[in-house]
Amino acid sequence: MAEVETAGKTGAEREGNGAKATANEGPRATEQAELEVRNPATGEVIARVPQVDSQRLHEMVERARAAQPAWEALGFEGRGRLLRALQQWILRNDTRIADTIVAENGKAFEDALLAEVGYAAQALAFWAKRAPKYLADEKVRSNSPFVFGRKMLVRYAPVGLVGVIGPWNYPLTNNFGDCIPALAAGNAVILKPASLTPLTSLLLAEGAREVGFPEDVFQVAVMPGSLAGELIDAADYVMFTGSTEVGRKVMERAARTLTPVGLELGGKDPMIVLADADLERAANAAVHYSMQNTGQTCISIERVYVEEPVYDEFVRLVVEKVQNLRVGKPGGPGAVDVGAMTSPDQLELVERHVRDAVEKGARVLTGGKRREGEGLFFEPTVLVDVNHSMLCMREETFGPTLPIMKVRDVEEAIRLANDSPYGLQASVWTKDTAKGARIARQVQSGVCCVNDAMVNYMALELPMGGWKASGLGSRHGADGIRKYTKKQSILITRFAPKRDLHMFPYRQRTTRLLERLLKLLYGRRARR
Known part of the structure; x- marks a missing residue:
């Protein structure tokens, strides 16, 4: 769960998935702008990770936006090849990834291997295969006589830059897992992992580089929760997983820029x-x-x-x-x-x-x-x-x-x-x-x-x-990737007269003709 600066709030907000946790939990930034990552099963420090400050975050945003058009231009086939390559990298490094999750999160090895590494391996193949189908142009037919003979379709275009704000309970599944469909759709992604568990996300970024992902298409921003608001401001879509309390703050911040959001929040x-x-x-x-x-x-x-x-x-x-x-x-x-x-x-x-x-x-x-x-x-x-x-x-x-x-x-x-x-x-x-x-x-x-x-x-x-206070939007299925896109409706007229009947100048005779046409089409009682 991320901290999010909101109007009228001072100090740090809460961080953690589903927890009523304060910003005092877990690792703290040192004077060298580093986070100490601790193993919750032992209390020992297992890593010190440099943090991103505001200036660095904005530089990452600029680089992501510069890299996104070429990533989109690769098309579904080109992006799919890289997603599948990353899948194979994950399978080759499954124990290393699971051990990293266990060390920073404290969960049992099986929980890390099956619910996280297994999910990511499946999801990379799934979205590589399904993205072209879920995001293919859709032909539209209309009963309106005014568009007779026209070709109509709906196109799904990537939004551009997606910000993912992840929780600490699933450092892979609910962090990088949300990045996969966003990347498959042709977006650049900046992932902010929870401060308690940043190591898995950094490891996945390493894997993406090794298999040939273009530079800056996928970036990990380890930073205080107080900077999450700046990521929301910069992104074209925000996916957030965490508590309902912080989810409301994410929506409030996103409302400033009319940025669409996806929220998976608390449950009972x-x-x-x-x-x-x-x-x-x-x-x-x-x-x-x-x-x-x-x-x-x-x-x-x-x-x-x-x-x-x-x-x-x-x-x-x-x-x-x-x-x-x-x-x-x-x-x-x-x-x-x-x-x-x-x-x-x-x-x-x-x-x-x-x-x-x-x-x-x-x-x-x-x-x-x-x-x-x-x-x-x-x-x-x-x-x-x-x-x-x-x-x-x-x-x-x-x-x-x-x-x-x-x-x-x-x-x-x-x-x-x-x-x-x-x-x-x-x-x-x-x-x-x-x-x-x-x-x-x-x-x-x-x-x-x-x-x-x-x-x-x-x-x-x-x-x-989720329904009610448990979220907005959904993961998985067609909507799980379409949320990272914007729709464009396209109408193409191939054959038409120089002037359509309804165009200027208005004439009484033409208007009466159109009036009779409307009554003919829509004035009869609907059949039972």
């Missing part, structure tokens, strides 16, 4: 478990999709509603599985299940949500506190006897917690699932998939899975975006 994603669900699968999914990436995923399961007849058994299964999770410093494959949290302030927020729940009557069945010793670790936690007066059921927790609530029936579950300002993702669990689909249509979220969760993100053909 509900899981509805019906009495006829496969409880073993539902429990496995509840544990994995709430604890994966240490719960720091905007589309993770954040609250569960279980029908009364199966509530006790479901809770028993979940607690048993959570207690078996291995928590600790990430190592190689299979070392741990749940790694460290990335942000100190986010860890404090999770503690606050759990404490608030307990004070209001909730019970902790397992976990419930941070781990002593080095690193930012919070025990995987299951909460029961929860209700909507508690922060853990209303605000985005963004940590390894799973509050479970008993409901009388599916109607109550739907009502509670929709009782939220957020609407990013949801899931329904039942053996009756037809019933599940009907319930999914009643849930107020941009995505709703039946007997699954989160895997929709890997279906790049399927749009993914």
Whole structure:
């Protein structure tokens, strides 16, 4: 999440994905304008990265704009070759990239390899292949007699310069991953990664240079969040991922220059478990999709509603599985299940949500506190006897917690699932998939899975975006690349008289003729 200077604000704004975090979190700029990057699992400094100041940022913008026309001129085929070359570079360097993500973010190796490196490899091939189809000229037909015989089409042109402001929870997927379709569409891109996790973005920039990307087409600007506003001012489109609070500030800043924005914001994603669900699968999914990436995923399961007849058994299964999770410093494959949290302030927020729940009557069945010793670790936690007066059921927790609530029936579950300002993702669990689909249509979220969760993100053909306060626009699908373009409508007249009937000079006889024509075309009653 980026800090964004806005009118009437002084000092630094907040930074972090989904967190109520202040600018005091994480690495700080030194007198030499460097950022210290720390490993959240150990606290050790793993890198010092030069920062971009205002002057440097504007120089980057100028170079990006100078480089963009030649990049666009390469066409889909030329850009696609380079995207596929970068895909192969990523696959050759998969362990190196995953290790970098683990070191700066603290997540388990599998989370880095599968949800990040795997996503990028898939996305590069996907957009290289689909960009020509999604952005091809579209022929338009009209029923209007006034354009009879004309050729009409819609063209998708790149906006020019795209600014991507990324979060710290997915240093590759939600940072460089958003740059891929923007580049495929023919834009130059400047990526501002979160200050906590800049190393992965810099590594991808290295890969782009090695495979032959033109200079300055893709640049990474490591800079304080207070400069994000200047990137918004300079860009022709801004893609932002983070909290709803900061997303509003991004929109406010973009409004000054009428810059279009795409926003993927906070989520409080509900899981509805019906009495006829496969409880073993539902429990496995509840544990994995709430604890994966240490719960720091905007589309993770954040609250569960279980029908009364199966509530006790479901809770028993979940607690048993959570207690078996291995928590600790990430190592190689299979070392741990749940790694460290990335942000100190986010860890404090999770503690606050759990404490608030307990004070209001909730019970902790397992976990419930941070781990002593080095690193930012919070025990995987299951909460029961929860209700909507508690922060853990209303605000985005963004940590390894799973509050479970008993409901009388599916109607109550739907009502509670929709009782939220957020609407990013949801899931329904039942053996009756037809019933599940009907319930999914009643849930107020941009995505709703039946007997699954989160895997929709890997279906790049399927749009993914939030309702309500969870965002604006979508990733993936045709809209996931068309948002980085501007439409141009083209009408071509090949054969026509010297003067059309409706042109000057106006004559009574001609006007009456046109009037009768309008009545003939549109005056009859519509057929039932």
